[in-house]
Amino acid sequence: EVELVETGGGLIQPGGSVRLSCAVSGFSVSDNYMSWVRQAPGKGLEWISVIFRGGSTYYGDSVKGRLTISRDNSKNTVFLQMNSLRAADTAVYYCASHYCNAGSCYIDYWGRGTLVTVSP
């Protein structure tokens, strides 16, 4: 059975940093495209980063330069390092895996999310 479990959220001071983890079971993170998607309170879904099977990484325009996505194949875990946090980064952060076919990718599995609150 596939499961994605995010951890690492909490209350963070503005300007601070946080590292989110996504522990995966049921498939290998190195075999899939893995993304982080966030959702601010009462707002829509916002994709923020993806790591490809080969290790290439891509970021959404709103977070470029402040986020780093990575993975540890031995732990089957994906990470999201976020720096210089601001109130606008307050959101539930979801880990997600992609299925890709014919040049398009969609999300087939989602975690339950972890809440990051940026506040003094």
Add this chain to the structure above:
Amino acid sequence: SYVLTQPPSVSVAPGTTARISCGGNNIGSKSVHWYQQKPGQAPVLVIYSDSDRPSGIPARFSGSNSGDTATLTIGRVEAGDEADYYCQVWDSGSDVIFGGGTKLTVL
């Protein structure tokens, strides 16, 4: 970057048909995917590749895509279909683009 536009809300009576649009420049040339999200829950895929349904999704859910508009259609709407719905495309070989979301209200 590519922009997807959805109506903020759609309201329908139970037993009728709901249609949720997703507009984008020549979106018909892309593959569109749809997610349902209920309060406090992670999204769930309901349509992929314009019109395919994952296992477990009722046949009442269908999709189409042509020109500048993709559409999610929910037939014989039930109270349990009340949720937020998001369209999504894969852009530039690396970017996930979501629409702004549509809140479906069952009257």
